[in-house]
Amino acid sequence: MALSPVIGKLLHKRVVLASASPRRREILSQAGLRFEVVPSRFKETLDKASFPAPYAYAMETAKQKALEVAARMYQKDLRAPDVVIGADTIVTVGGLILEKPVDKQDAYRMLSMLNGKEHSVFTGVAIIHCCSKGGQLDTDVCQFHEETTVRFSRLSEELLWEYIDSGEPMDKAGGYGIQALGGMLVEYVRGDFLNVVGFPLNHFCKKLVELYYPPGRHDVRRVKHDSIPAVDTFEDLSDVEGGGSDPAGGIEGGPGGQAAAGTRGAEANGAVESPPPFPADLLELIDGFKASKALFTACKLKVFDVLKDEAPLKAAEVAGRIDASVCGTGRLLDACVALGLLEKTDGGYRNTEVASRHLASDGEYSLHGLVTRHDDHAWELFTRLEVAVRQGPNAVAGGKVEDPAQSQQTTLQFMRAMHGLSKLTARRVATAFDLSRFTSACDLGGCTGALAHELAHEYPRMRVTVFDLPDVLEHVACFQPGGRPSERISFVPGDFFKDSLPEAELYVLSRILHDWPDDQVHALLGRLSGRCKPGGGVLVAEETVDEDPAAARSNLAAALSLLVRPRGRGRSGAEYRDLLEQHGFRDVRVAAAAGGALHLLLGTRASPP
Numbered sequence: 269m270a271l272s273p274v275i276g277k278l279l280h281k282r283v284v285l286a287s288a289s290p291r292r293r294e295i296l297s298q299a300g301l302r303f304e305v306v307p308s309r310f311k312e313t314l315d316k317a318s319f320p321a322p323y324a325y326a327m328e329t330a331k332q333k334a335l336e337v338a339a340r341m342y343q344k345d346l347r348a349p350d351v352v353i354g355a356d357t358i359v360t361v362g363g364l365i366l367e368k369p370v371d372k373q374d375a376y377r378m379l380s381m382l383n384g385k386e387h388s389v390f391t392g393v394a395i396i397h398c399c400s401k402g403g404q405l406d407t408d409v410c411q412f413h414e415e416t417t418v419r420f421s422r423l424s425e426e427l428l429w430e431y432i433d434s435g436e437p438m439d440k441a442g443g444y445g446i447q448a449l450g451g452m453l454v455e456y457v458r459g460d461f462l463n464v465v466g467f468p469l470n471h472f473c474k475k476l477v478e479l480y481y482p483p484g485r486h487d488v489r490r491v492k493h494d495s496i497p498a499v500d501t502f503e504d505l506s507d508v509e510g511g512g513s514d515p516a517g518g519i520e521g522g523p524g525g526q527a528a529a530g531t532r533g534a535e536a537n538g539a540v541e542s543p544p545p546f547p548a549d550l551l552e553l554i555d556g557f558k559a560s561k562a563l564f565t566a567c568k569l570k571v572f573d574v575l576k577d578e579a580p581l582k583a584a585e586v587a588g589r590i591d592a593s594v595c596g597t598g599r600l601l602d603a604c605v606a607l608g609l610l611e612k613t614d615g616g617y618r619n620t621e622v623a624s625r626h627l628a629s630d631g632e633y634s635l636h637g638l639v640t641r642h643d644d645h646a647w648e649l650f651t652r653l654e655v656a657v658r659q660g661p662n663a664v665a666g667g668k669v670e671d672p673a674q675s676q677q678t679t680l681q682f683m684r685a686m687h688g689l690s691k692l693t694a695r696r697v698a699t700a701f702d703l704s705r706f707t708s709a710c711d712l713g714g715c716t717g718a719l720a721h722e723l724a725h726e727y728p729r730m731r732v733t734v735f736d737l738p739d740v741l742e743h744v745a746c747f748q749p750g751g752r753p754s755e756r757i758s759f760v761p762g763d764f765f766k767d768s769l770p771e772a773e774l775y776v777l778s779r780i781l782h783d784w785p786d787d788q789v790h791a792l793l794g795r796l797s798g799r800c801k802p803g804g805g806v807l808v809a810e811e812t813v814d815e816d817p818a819a820a821r822s823n824l825a826a827a828l829s830l831l832v833r834p835r836g837r838g839r840s841g842a843e844y845r846d847l848l849e850q851h852g853f854r855d856v857r858v859a860a861a862a863g864g865a866l867h868l869l870l871g872t873r874a875s876p877p
């Protein structure tokens with residue numbers, strides 16, 4: 269069966285289901301998973317009020333159930349299973365969390381609350397990978413939750429009691445079982461049916477895909493947090509069976525036929541037309557700016573710096589370090605956990621590897637400066653996207669040109685942003701072509717010298733001059749590795765439109781040309797071409813505006829940025845090639861770097877006719 273490659277990843281592992289729920293056992297075994305069942309002894313008594321949302325409570329309970337089993341099994345024979353799966357299903361209505369009723373009266377109380385209304389069913393799931401490290405149990409926790417909306421018909425007292433007397437409600441969250449007699453109470457279901465029954469199989473498979481086929485081995489652009497499965501087998505299945513995001517499609521093909529019976533039951537109850545597929549991707553897109561803003565805020569408040577130095581820390585401790593409210597900090601930290609930037613453990617919050625490497629303000633590959641620049645500058649610029657669309661490029665701010673050297677602060681911020689970005693791509697730019705025939709290079713607008721360092725490192729015969737505005741070069745010292753530039757790198761102050769260009773065999777224009785309108789690009793290339801000797805070269809690195817709709821998604825940010833910028837313009841790869849050829853460069857070779865984000869061109873100066 270097409271799904272088996274995903275489930276199959278667990279077939280050679282010792283898997284334990286930490287649950288007494290017969291429904292979970294059935295759902296997972298019908299999906300082809302092989303596992304042992306070890307019911308958890310964890311008491312479901314966590315303080316619900318201490319969680320920011322009901323799903324967080326369900327996820328934590330699921331995790332504690334699984335951890336209890338892992339710890340107990342490890343203690344017993346000093347060998348934990350490879351994977352322990354825990355789950356917890358709750359029903360929420362009017363802000364209340366309903367678990368399993370304690371008696372018939374309690375079941376009546378719950379069913380009365382659900383009567384004639386919509387409610388949510390959340391299942392929190394924890395997939396815990398265990399191993400033994402230094403004689404101790406080591407666990408790696410992966411958690412997620414799924415929400416399904418269910419609506420009950422208006423039911424008479426008599427029917428409610430008849431249902432309660434059947435005994436079915438007693439071991440089920442919210443006091444009903446949708447898969448059996450309880451299905452008759454349900455008017456409609458929106459979302460994953462199996463999630464209501466007790467285990468969100470579809471989301472579980474997606475998580476397995478994320479865990480066992482991490483981005484990098486596949487096309488990164490196809491992996492989206494909690495939404496699209498990244499493996500062909502799984503994606504194909506969704507297509508075949510009625511559309512990836514259509515929960516109903518998934519149910520029909522689901523294991524065992526229970527689910528199918530459930531949906532048919534809901535239809536038979538009549539009255540309500542089945543709702544359209546839940547547009548999860550679209551909603552994620554609508555909320556996309558909130559995710560960016562959460563990241564910006566956490567960076568600005570130096571959350572990732574604090575957690576890089578000391579971790580794990582509780583929300584109150586982080587709040588103390590960043591001088592912010594405990595409640596606000598808790599929300600922000602949880603948002604960062606949901607975004608995959610932080611991890612939450614029993615001891616508190618800690619950075620993910622990516623956060624420590626890229627979001628703390630220090631470190632070789634820090635993007636903190638880039639994030640700050642986006643928050644302070646790009647954010648504001650994008651609020652004017654509508655104006656830019658209506659009036660065309662460069663119309664924003666009445667054509668006001670932002671000068672990066674406006675103030676020391678702005679210059680430094682700009683340099684930090686550029687430095688972070690350049691460090692990430694410099695090696696790729698330096699090595700995309702064999703540049704070993706050049707013994708000197710001049711990086712025009714080379715800013716902090718990040719690319720110059722890579723060129724000097726890659727080509728031991730090459731001397732590199734960084735040519736940039738005096739205000740920029742004033743600050744370069746703090747960006748040099750070890751505090752000082754290499755012997756083969758020199759910094760020369762000047763304006764490439766006015767001042768004499770340093771002599772070099774290779775001229776580099778990395779992320780420069782997009783910033784200028786055509787007349788100034790021609791002026792600059794004309795000066796450069798006049799200075800370049802025959803056989804010399806020009807290397808251009810740019811984000812391009814591609815005409816190819818298939819590439820549009822990856823170019824989206826660059827294309828829109830170029831639209832809202834007060835100056836400059838986006839160009840396609842072909843336009844850059846044309847520009848070089850117009851200025852006497854021949855044999856233009858083209859390459860892509862940084863996963864296609866950068867377009868590189870290397871041209872050779874022809875002898876004048």
Ligand SMILES: Cc1cn([C@@H]2O[C@H](COP(=O)(O)OP(=O)(O)OP(=O)(O)O)[C@@H](O)[C@H]2O)c(=O)[nH]c1=O
Nearest residue numbers: 287288289291356357440441444445446464465466
């Ligand atoms: C809404 C609904 C719930 N359930 C069952 O309700 C229990 C929830 O309780 P839990 O605490 O998550 O699990 P448990 O049964 O106590 O088992 P365990 O995992 O060991 O704690 C699980 O059984 C679910 O199937 C159904 O069978 N059908 C439904 O429509």
